[in-house]
Amino acid sequence: MICPGTITGSTVGATTDGSSTCTQFETGNKDVWFAYTPASDGTVTIDTCDGFWSNRLSVHTGCPGTSVNQIVCNRYACQGLTMVTFSATAGERYLIRITGFNDNEIEYTLRLVGPPCDPGDPVTPGDL
Numbered sequence: 001m002i003c004p005g006t007i008t009g010s011t012v013g014a015t016t017d018g019s020s021t022c023t024q025f026e027t028g029n030k031d032v033w034f035a036y037t038p039a040s041d042g043t044v045t046i047d048t049c050d051g052f053w054s055n056r057l058s059v060h061t062g063c064p065g066t067s068v069n070q071i072v073c074n075r076y077a078c079q080g081l082t083m084v085t086f087s088a089t090a091g092e093r094y095l096i097r098i099t100g101f102n103d104n105e106i107e108y109t110l111r112l113v114g115p116p117c118d119p120g121d122p123v124t125p126g127d128l
Contacts, residue, residue, distance in 0.1 A: 002096065020097060037093045037094070038090055047111050
């Protein structure tokens with residue numbers, strides 16, 4: 001679960017669990033996932049502009065994340081890093097995917113700006 005704020009991490013040791021229209025290959029990209037459920041409607045911006053690695057961001061409405069349930073995807077903003085913006089609906093769960101370019105393992109700094117999280121949405125790994 002992720003709420004508005006900043007989180008750091010890496011895709012080292014990650015597996016391929018999804019795809020998007022902005023990744024180099026449909027499969028083979030090591031990805032990390034976050035769930036976000038806003039408590040109110042609003043605009044959400046997610047970026048990796050404080051990072052140092054070429055990466056891809058996508059937001060999905062279902063699992064596994066694919067181009068069919070993709071809301072938005074971006075691979076270039078912030079001089080090679082990524083930024084996505086979308087309109088969120090209160091109580092809707094959004095799945096956020098980050099992956100490196102060309103199956104590279106990356107370190108990232110992910111920032112989410114938007115409505116606060118829904119406190120009634122505890123997420124466990126089995127939920128995704």
